[in-house]
Amino acid sequence: MHALTAADRPWAAGAVLLAGRGPVIAVAEAAGWAVRYCAYDPETDAGVELPPDARVPATVDTPFDLASLTKLFTSVAAVQQIERGTLGMDARVGDYLPDFHAAAAHGITVRQLLTHTSGLRPELPFHDCPDDATRLALLRAEAPTGQPGRYRYSDLNMLLLQSVLERITGRSLDVLVQEGITRPLGMTSTAFGPCRGAAATEDQRRPWAKADRGMLRGVVHDENAWALGGVAGHAGLFSTAPDLAVFCRALLAGGSYGPARILGPDFVELLLTPPGLGFAVDQPWFMGELAGDGAAGHTGFTGTSLVLDPRTDTFLVLLANTVHPRRRPPDSGPRARLATRLARAVI
Structure with a gap:
């Protein structure tokens, strides 16, 4: 995990990894910074770092901008x-x-x-x-x-x-999301923004971005979701790794978590059966060796991803701010490698 956030140009400024099987959380770990930079300097092509005492460390409970995980x-x-x-x-x-x-x-x-x-x-x-x-x-x-x-x-x-x-x-x-999903499941840290305490994303400025908004924290990163008021079908939700673990557990358990039921088993199967409804199915480029026998999930542009594997009853949540201090060409190699490590551990 620390390898993802170390070095001068890390994969992400901060990251949270949570993995589990059945009702057991096997790994819950945070590394790096929820807020590391105050700006991006295009002349040096580097982030302008905050003083050490002004940075905010990432914790397991840090909320992140989910980006396209909202689609799920x-x-x-x-x-x-x-x-x-x-x-x-x-x-x-x-x-x-x-x-x-x-x-x-x-x-x-x-x-x-x-x-x-x-x-x-x-x-x-x-x-x-x-x-x-x-x-x-x-x-x-x-x-x-x-x-x-x-x-x-x-x-x-x-x-x-x-x-x-x-x-x-x-x-x-x-x-609809609150009444039908997050409230029944007790996902109290999952909602559309603004979100206090969230990990920072981008120093959003043209020409690398589509709007001039400055360093973003707690407001949606996606420019179109922002223009639509922050509530959009494709982006806008914020959440934590423990909350997303509950979401994963509910789907892997046929739509129920404790006394709450958000879907019947047949409709969860409909959701996750190839080609998937909203969910991507068996995509090695971010699922690594978990892909191949019905694993389902999605990625988010800000650095987030989620994978469920019904075959082994396992799940993997990775939240990161790869766009802090600015967006770069996407690299899902770390996502795939972490999923592969989970797959091998289960086997």
Whole structure:
């Protein structure tokens, strides 16, 4: 773990690793700094370090910006509505959102949103829009640019799914996540931001970023989620490793944790069965040797990842701020190596 956060240019300024099998937490360890830098200096291509006494060490209970791990919660919220019969897996988005004309005209389905097979492009520049009405108009007018049915990862899938969920329930996504997932499971440290005490992310400035916001801490890193008010289907949640362990345990136990049930076993199976609904399945590039027999999980741009292995009843949570003090080309090698070590330990 300390190798991830050591050296002048570490993989992450700070990181938290939590791994378990069944009800047992086998490893819970933190290393490095939740806040190490006050800025990024483009001239030296290095972070401007805080004085040692001003830095904030990472602890096992440090909240991190989950980035795209948020998509897992949006997906669970959707499958909850499928279980209740209020949402159809193969229903067309236009049946719920007739005013989203492009999605309706192209027959995009709920299943395509959950499996990233709608053909929608990866993102839209909501961060450059002057107001919410313009952002909504962009999403309503967005038609697929890729071949429907072929995998193409897109934040827009989860934003459309968010719109569907909010339309059919009359509740906002943050309320759906809280009432349907985090509150029943006792995940008291998991919520959409702002989040006090969170690990810092980026000195967010152009040209390396899409907005000029300065050093970020406790507010969502993703520029589009920020433009959308911090609550978005693709990003915006903050959480801790112990909270995410509860989430993992609930799914591995068929949807229940203690007296709480968030999904029935058949619907957990639906969520995790290849190709996965929101979850990626058997992806060695970040799951290492855990991949291959039904392991499911996801990564987040800020340095986060989560893997569940139903076959061995194990899970791995890695929270890190790899974008502190600024974003770099993604490197999932450490994620894969840690997952491989867990896989070998279980075997």
